[in-house]
Amino acid sequence: MFCTTLQKTEVWRLNFKNPVGIAAGFDKQGESIECLHNIGFGFVEIGSVTPKPQPGNEKPRVFRLDKDKAIINRYGFNSEGHDVVYNRIKYLKSKKGFTGIIGVNLGKNKDSKDPIDDYVQGIIKFGDVADYLVINISSPNTPGLRTWQRKEELQHLLETLVVARNNLPGAKKPPLLLKVAPDLTQQDRRDIADVILQDKCHIDGLVISNTTVERVRVLNSEHTKQEGGLSGKPLTHLATELIADMYRLTSGTIPIVGVGGIFSGQDAYEKILAGACLVQLYTSFAYHGPPIVTRIKRELDELVRQGYCVTELINNYV
Ligand SMILES: Cc1cc2nc3c(=O)[nH]c(=O)nc-3n(C[C@H](O)[C@H](O)[C@H](O)COP(=O)(O)O)c2cc1C
Incomplete structure (x- = not known):
């Protein structure tokens, strides 16, 4: 199994000093990696990064839904x-004393003629600096991206990407993770599980989940009608439920990074009970800043100190 004790988590032969990471999208360009580690995150996922530079959607493209503790974004x-992001990581890793874990989340260019090749290029480019790589096919803000979650498309994509990762030179081959949307039907979930359990498409982890295009419950803030992906409190249970489902459908064989609406240690703990071995946050950090990282870690610690072994809990859950 991949979970040992909570405060130090070993997954993919990487030692996480704690299981609470910053989710993709916060440091898209890899400019604040060291600072985010210093704040206390156990790992930093940067990106999404596209092969060529691109501006994204027109502003305004991000909206705070204060009353709902949520965000809608359509950064695109x-x-x-x-190249620019790679050089930043390379420089940071060459600095003495930096030992933090960096995940690189890969996207595709909007005008790409060959999306699979965009991801292959990402694997090749970041293969020697990323501690793990994430294939993001679940952003709602790039037209058509989510269709790569469909069975045949996903199969084709992963067959190619697994080969690209396996062909990287050297002994160090970064784990390949797939980030999925929370808006998946039961059939979509079964299909994804079927694909990723095949040897030739076998990925090393799932990041669950990206933002939702559903407006999952009554929202009370301004801007609720804005187009884009919704994150934060309204996503908490949707993401946890998907984690539990994918954990069950993959028989707990694929490590899961749980993300979506984590505002407290209890929220993080529920993701872990559902099957996640690491967690990430974005929206709660945007609302509350660095103190929330310390608070979530302390609360998680207290829940574990109440006498539970996380591995046992996960096994019991199944
Ligand atoms: C403003 C914003 C930008 C985001 N950009 C990305 C991105 O570039 N790539 C990605 O995989 N996820 C991105 N996400 C999704 C987050 O990584 C995360 O999956 C989602 O927000 C749910 O977590 P949260 O409720 O803690 O925010 C973004 C989220 C927000 C709020």
Whole structure:
């Protein structure tokens, strides 16, 4: 199994100093990695990064839904592109004393003629600096992106990407994760599980989940009608439920990074009970800043100290 004790988590032979990471989208260009580690995150996922630089959608493209503790965004992968972001990570990793875990979340260019190749390029580019790579096919803000979650498309995509990762030179081959949307039907979920359990499409982890295009419950703020992906409190249970489902459908064989509406240690703990071995946040950090990281870690610690072994809890849950 991949979970040992909570405060130090070992997954993919990486030692996470704690299981609470910053989700993709916060540091899209890899400019604040060290700072985010210093704040206390156990790992930092940067991106999404696209091969060529692109501006993303027109502003305004991000909206706070204060009363709902939520955000709607339609950034559309504003990215400085592979080369610039790669050089930043390379420089950081060459600095003495930096040992933090960096995940690189890969996107595709809006005008790409060959989306699969965009991801292949990302794997090749970041293969030697990323501790893990995430294939993001679940952003709602790039037209057509989510169709790569469909069975045949996903099969084709992953067959190619697994080969690209396996062919990377050197002994170090970063784990390949897939980030999925919360708006999946039962059939979609079964299809994804079927595909990722095949040897030739076998990925190393799932990131569950991206933002939702559903307006899952009554929202009370201004801007609720804005187009884009909704994150934060309204997403909490939707994401947890999907984690539990995918954990069950994959028989707990694929490590899950749980993300979506985590505002407290209890929220994080529920993701772990549902099957996640690591968690991430974005929206709660945007609302509450660095103190929430310390608080969530402390609360999680207290829940674990109440006497539970996380591995046992996960096994019991199944
Ligand atoms: C403003 C904003 C930008 C985001 N950009 C990305 C992105 O570029 N790539 C990605 O995979 N997820 C992106 N996300 C999704 C988050 O990584 C996360 O999956 C989602 O927000 C749910 O977590 P939360 O409720 O803690 O925010 C973004 C989220 C927000 C709020």
